[in-house]
Amino acid sequence: MPSRRFRPAPSGVAAALLGASYAGYASGTTPFTWTANFLVAVPIVLVLAGLAVRWRRWATVPRAVPEGWWPWAAVLVAVLLWELVNYLAVPRTTHPTLSSLSDRAMQWRAAKAALILCWLWIGVALVRPK
Amino acid sequence: MTASLAVWALLAGTAALLWALSHAGTKVARPGALTGALVARPAVRMVVALVWVWVGWHLFAR
Numbered sequence: 524m525p526s527r528r529f530r531p532a533p534s535g536v537a538a539a540l541l542g543a544s545y546a547g548y549a550s551g552t553t554p555f556t557w558t559a560n561f562l563v564a565v566p567i568v569l570v571l572a573g574l575a576v577r578w579r580r581w582a583t584v585p586r587a588v589p590e591g592w593w594p595w596a597a598v599l600v601a602v603l604l605w606e607l608v609n610y611l612a613v614p615r616t617t618h619p620t621l622s623s624l625s626d627r628a629m630q631w632r633a634a635k636a637a638l639i640l641c642w643l644w645i646g647v648a649l650v651r652p653k
Numbered sequence: 654m655t656a657s658l659a660v661w662a663l664l665a666g667t668a669a670l671l672w673a674l675s676h677a678g679t680k681v682a683r684p685g686a687l688t689g690a691l692v693a694r695p696a697v698r699m700v701v702a703l704v705w706v707w708v709g710w711h712l713f714a715r
Contacts, residue, residue, distance in 0.1 A: 554715055563714040567706050574702055578695070586690040591682040594671050602664055609657055617655045624661065625712055635713075642709050649692065649702055 542643045543636075550629075550636035566646055573650035 531539075545562075552559040602621075612618035619627075629635035654662075675681040692698040 549713065552713075554713065559714045563709050567709060570702065570705070574698070586693040588690045589682040589686045591675070591680040592687055594681055595684065595687060598664065598668055598671065601667075605657075605660055605664065612657075618657050619655075619661070622711065629712075639713060642705070642713070645705055646709075649698065649705065 538647070542640055542647075546636045546639035546643060549639050550632050566643055570646040570650055577650065 545566075549559075549562040552562055606621055609618040609620045615623050625638065629638060671681055672684060675683045692701055
């Protein structure tokens with residue numbers, strides 16, 4: 524039986540290290556500062572530019588949505604509704620929104636770095652060709 | 654723990670359960686397959702990109 528060892532591509536390892544380093548550095552910034560603005564704006568500009576350049580690649584025949592999609596849709600609707608309920612309620616300490624929950628979590632730098640890394644990964648996934 | 658936090662935890666638990674079911678051979682769609690099919694539509698990809706921009710700016714810059 525052939526072994527199925529995990530062998531990531533060197534380019535993938537390099538991208539992961541670059542993303543982790545970027546997230547680690549950006550996690551040390553404070554919101555509402557020029558440094559934070561700049562470090563968030565750079566990936567935004569790169570992803571939007573990538574989407575613009577590669578736009579024609581995705582303007583093809585749409586893939587069929589797989590069966591069993593509705594439980595995820597139900598959870599998404601529930602999350603949005605609960606977010607709205609909490610957003611309209613006060614005080615925020617007893618009615619936390621996703622933003623306030625993430626603010627609490629991001630008091631720990633490692634958690635903030637992990638969130639930034641997830642955000643970067645989603646951005647890359649939006650641009651990466653399939 | 655407040656009631657609101659309990660509901661958030663319930664929603665997170667439900668999402669984790671769905672993820673596990675989707676990888677256990679049930680009819681629940683795998684999140685990767687579902688999002689891949691959705692963002693194959695250019696309009697949906699653009700909306701997701703705009704949401705991604707807003708989330709990043711809101712959480713980490715503002």
